[in-house]
Amino acid sequence: MFKKWIKKIAGPEGELKEPSSQEPVEQTEAEEPVINSSAQESPEPSDQSDPVQEKGMKAGTPRLGLFKRLKEQMGKTRGGFVRQMDQLLLGRQEIDPELLDELEELLVMADMGVTTVQDIFEKLRAEVKKKELQDPLALRERLKEQIADLLKVPSTQITWTPNPFVVLVIGVNGVGKTTTIAKLAYRLKQEGKNVLLVAADTFRAAAVEQLETWGKRIHVPVIKHSAGSDPSAVTFDGIEAAIKRDVDVVIVDTAGRLHTKVNLMEELKKISRVISKKIKEAPHEVLIVLDATTGQNAISQANLFSEAVGVTGIVLTKLDGTAKGGIVVSIADQMQIPIRFIGIGEKMEDLRQFDPEEFVEAIFAEG
Numbered sequence: 001m002f003k004k005w006i007k008k009i010a011g012p013e014g015e016l017k018e019p020s021s022q023e024p025v026e027q028t029e030a031e032e033p034v035i036n037s038s039a040q041e042s043p044e045p046s047d048q049s050d051p052v053q054e055k056g057m058k059a060g061t062p063r064l065g066l067f068k069r070l071k072e073q074m075g076k077t078r079g080g081f082v083r084q085m086d087q088l089l090l091g092r093q094e095i096d097p098e099l100l101d102e103l104e105e106l107l108v109m110a111d112m113g114v115t116t117v118q119d120i121f122e123k124l125r126a127e128v129k130k131k132e133l134q135d136p137l138a139l140r141e142r143l144k145e146q147i148a149d150l151l152k153v154p155s156t157q158i159t160w161t162p163n164p165f166v167v168l169v170i171g172v173n174g175v176g177k178t179t180t181i182a183k184l185a186y187r188l189k190q191e192g193k194n195v196l197l198v199a200a201d202t203f204r205a206a207a208v209e210q211l212e213t214w215g216k217r218i219h220v221p222v223i224k225h226s227a228g229s230d231p232s233a234v235t236f237d238g239i240e241a242a243i244k245r246d247v248d249v250v251i252v253d254t255a256g257r258l259h260t261k262v263n264l265m266e267e268l269k270k271i272s273r274v275i276s277k278k279i280k281e282a283p284h285e286v287l288i289v290l291d292a293t294t295g296q297n298a299i300s301q302a303n304l305f306s307e308a309v310g311v312t313g314i315v316l317t318k319l320d321g322t323a324k325g326g327i328v329v330s331i332a333d334q335m336q337i338p339i340r341f342i343g344i345g346e347k348m349e350d351l352r353q354f355d356p357e358e359f360v361e362a363i364f365a366e367g
């Protein structure tokens with residue numbers, strides 16, 4: 001019986017999702033960056049309507065509703081492993097070894113990662129043995145605390161200075177890089193920052209167009225070249241434009257897939273080098289975007305990208321789409337790279353600064 005529902009909530013092992021819009025094309029040999037190449041900028045939008053009212057961006061949520069929205073959007077995780085955990089604990093008078101075993105299995109199935117879960121339960125079992133933990137409710141509280149602790153990876157906040165502050169966004173195809181960039185740009189703009197986007201995903205025409213469309217919607221300029229051109233060249237022009245225009249934050253969008261993975265990493269290294277040539281200490285932030293619905297796969301992706309370019313922060317998207325929100329814990333524990341933002345939906349404000357306490361409260365909340 002237990003095994004049956006555990007399978008039901010866990011679902012099949014998450015495979016990498018192929019985005020429908022992406023057609024594989026031959027990768028062209030990367031050229032050396034061209035100084036003063038014909039950088040094009042998307043025209044200033046003539047449409048001055050409220051960007052949040054545009055298609056795909058529903059009206060804003062009042063500030064007070066932020067926690068409520070987080071809780072709602074994490075509904076799948078709460079309804080998934082958290083509810084199953086509560087069903088296990090409900091009605092039990094004491095903590096017996098079977099309960100601990102079943103809970104442990106549940107957390108592994110919720111993508112929390114075998115090593116992470118083992119570490120948690122080693123501590124819990126020791127506390128039970130010493131009679132520090134006596135009843136299932138106290139166990140639930142302790143588990144919540146432990147998860148919150150694991151999520152608190154020591155980190156400094158993003159400073160967004162010096163300016164232009166360069167953010168390089170990387171990750172495999174379809175994880176939500178471009179959408180995240182739009183949400184982040186929107187957020188920074190709301191804070192009064194002058195933002196510039198660079199369309200360095202020149203792999204397919206649709207990618208440049210997608211970023212341009214977002215740029216128009218949120219009224220943020222986009223530096224682009226034509227599709228198929230050298231991503232490093234457009235990056236070079238983007239950084240140059242950012243310096244010239246006194247931009248506060250410049251965000252570089254990159255391709256998620258080229259001909260082979262090796263080439264993608266080489267390309268990213270090259271983009272990063274081009275940025276540092278213009279601004280020595282840049283990119284100031286290298287954000288890897290990971291899709292929560294791909295489960296443990298996300299960890300191997302993060303490792304792969306980290307080896308190639310020094311990742312400084314993680315964005316975990318599509319947390320609204322998984323019953324196995326435990327992946328957050330696994331990533332924080334195993335990567336030891338701060339989770340900067342989480343994507344919890346398709347609205348503009350659904351990119352949240354990651355707050356471990358708030359996150360744990362939201363998934364463990366009643367109702």
Ligand SMILES: Nc1nc2c(ncn2[C@@H]2O[C@H](COP(=O)(O)OP(=O)(O)OP(=O)(O)O)[C@@H](O)[C@H]2O)c(=O)[nH]1
Pocket residue numbers: 019022171172173174175176177178179180201207255256257289317318319320321342343344345346350
């Ligand atoms: N539900 C949900 N969907 C999201 C979230 N973030 C991104 N998406 C969706 O994921 C899909 C892919 O997003 P993109 O931003 O195009 O992904 P990408 O990484 O830029 O993809 P490539 O350019 O192909 O490498 C889109 O349909 C987005 O709307 C999120 O937090 N929640």
Ligand SMILES: [Mg+2]
Pocket residue numbers: 177178179201207253254
């Ligand atoms: Mg993209």
